[in-house]
Amino acid sequence: MNAVHVNPDACIACTTCTVYCPVAAQTEAFPGPRMIGPAYERFRLLGMVEDPSLSWCSNCKNCDIACPQGVSIASINMMARAREYEKAHPHFLRDWIVSHSETLAHLIGPLPAGLKNGVMKNGLVRGILDMIGIDRQAFMPSYAPKRFRTLLKGLKQPKTGRKAALFPGCYIDLYEPQAGLDLVWALNRAGYEVVCPDAFCCCGVPMVASGFMLDAGVNAKRNLIEVKKLKAQGVPVLTACPSCELMFREELPTFFPELVSSLNCDSALVDAQEFLLEAQSRGELKLELRPDAGRYLYHAPCHMRALGIGLPGFELLRRFGIDVRPASAGCCGISGSYGFKKEKHEVSMKVGAELFGVVRDSGCQAVATECGTCRLQIAGATGAECRHPVSLLRSLAER
Numbered sequence: 001m002n003a004v005h006v007n008p009d010a011c012i013a014c015t016t017c018t019v020y021c022p023v024a025a026q027t028e029a030f031p032g033p034r035m036i037g038p039a040y041e042r043f044r045l046l047g048m049v050e051d052p053s054l055s056w057c058s059n060c061k062n063c064d065i066a067c068p069q070g071v072s073i074a075s076i077n078m079m080a081r082a083r084e085y086e087k088a089h090p091h092f093l094r095d096w097i098v099s100h101s102e103t104l105a106h107l108i109g110p111l112p113a114g115l116k117n118g119v120m121k122n123g124l125v126r127g128i129l130d131m132i133g134i135d136r137q138a139f140m141p142s143y144a145p146k147r148f149r150t151l152l153k154g155l156k157q158p159k160t161g162r163k164a165a166l167f168p169g170c171y172i173d174l175y176e177p178q179a180g181l182d183l184v185w186a187l188n189r190a191g192y193e194v195v196c197p198d199a200f201c202c203c204g205v206p207m208v209a210s211g212f213m214l215d216a217g218v219n220a221k222r223n224l225i226e227v228k229k230l231k232a233q234g235v236p237v238l239t240a241c242p243s244c245e246l247m248f249r250e251e252l253p254t255f256f257p258e259l260v261s262s263l264n265c266d267s268a269l270v271d272a273q274e275f276l277l278e279a280q281s282r283g284e285l286k287l288e289l290r291p292d293a294g295r296y297l298y299h300a301p302c303h304m305r306a307l308g309i310g311l312p313g314f315e316l317l318r319r320f321g322i323d324v325r326p327a328s329a330g331c332c333g334i335s336g337s338y339g340f341k342k343e344k345h346e347v348s349m350k351v352g353a354e355l356f357g358v359v360r361d362s363g364c365q366a367v368a369t370e371c372g373t374c375r376l377q378i379a380g381a382t383g384a385e386c387r388h389p390v391s392l393l394r395s396l397a398e399r
């Protein structure tokens with residue numbers, strides 16, 4: 001991997017980031033972002049320190065959100081981790097499995113989803129996975145019978161002459177294609193025909209979080225070539241996953257600056273919820289909702305907050321008159337695949353405990369949140385129904 005470094009010297013050691021780090025609050029194994037990020041980075045650049053507690057960072061980005069100096073602490077951690085894992089990668093097999101879900105899906109693709117899910121839920125299989133470091137208590141997603149991109153090809157859409165591309169992200173593509181179809185439904189109503197090119201692949205966030213920076217770079221190149229092509233045709237490229245959005249907008253130029261500049265490409269994607277809000281403002285998205293719609297809770301994913309674009313999914317629900325209130329209870333704890341990892345699972349559940357309590361006590365019909373793994377974690381921990389905001393919107397509009 002080419003050495004790319006974020007300058008740690010903007011840090012003034014105020015420790016605000018450590019106060020806001022949900023992992024440091026739950027385990028003494030992690031000294032917190034100030035220490036592990038900019039402070040140790042100065043020593044790492046001199047080859048003077050390697051600290052195993054670096055692996056505890058979940059890449060949730062709450063430190064970045066809090067830092068008054070704009071230090072990209074989580075990126076410092078991810079790049080340092082990747083450099084350390086090039087020398088020795090503990091839990092290599094486990095980390096590869098949890099960070100390459102798309103490749104894994106290709107390998108076991110011909111098997112029916114029911115069989116794949118049955119095997120994954122089998123006690124003996126969970127025991128074996130537990131032995132390699134995937135916690136047997138972790139909430140695992142179920143494969144959908146068909147991928148989103150396959151279902152989209154068979155969908156009859158209105159020919160409006162206006163196209164939008166949807167970058168679905170692995171969660172919608174492999175595990176929750178209905179959320180993608182709900183987005184297509186909304187975009188069709190706003191006057192857009194939706195495409196999803198076969199070239200789109202995993203954005204690479206799970207790979208970065210598990211130290212596979214080279215693999216993330218390979219995917220970045222493939223995705224950016226396609227994004228550039230679509231943008232040159234005047235087709236907006238949307239995503240409904242905050243982690244994918246953050247990866248394209250901020251992480252790719254940080255981790256792979258040479259790739260982004262050599263392609264001469266603006267890597268940013270458009271937030272799908274923001275896109276729908278704008279369509280509604282122009283009078284292009286009109287929906288009738290049934291008057292007896294219930295009460296709902298909205299969870300703001302950490303990566304959504306890190307984007308700094310507000311909470312367009314929440315705003316979209318309110319714009320259509322839905323009774324929704326923010327949970328305002330911090331991180332759910334899963335941080336992509338972090339909560340799957342055996343040594344991290346307990347901390348992951350402790351991080352999410354406040355949110356789980358708010359969900360249980362809320363009396364709301366369902367929780368809306370844009371992030372697929374947040375939905376997985378909240379539903380697993382509380383039993384609550386969890387939906388993408390646009391899926392919730394559709395369910396209330398169609399009845």
Ligand code: SF4
Nearest residue numbers: 021057058060061063
């Ligand atoms: S990314 Fe999250 S877990 Fe990592 S240091 Fe920052 S706040 Fe803590």
Ligand code: SF4
Nearest residue numbers: 011012014015017067
């Ligand atoms: S919040 Fe920013 S400036 Fe303050 S200690 Fe953390 S990294 Fe340094």
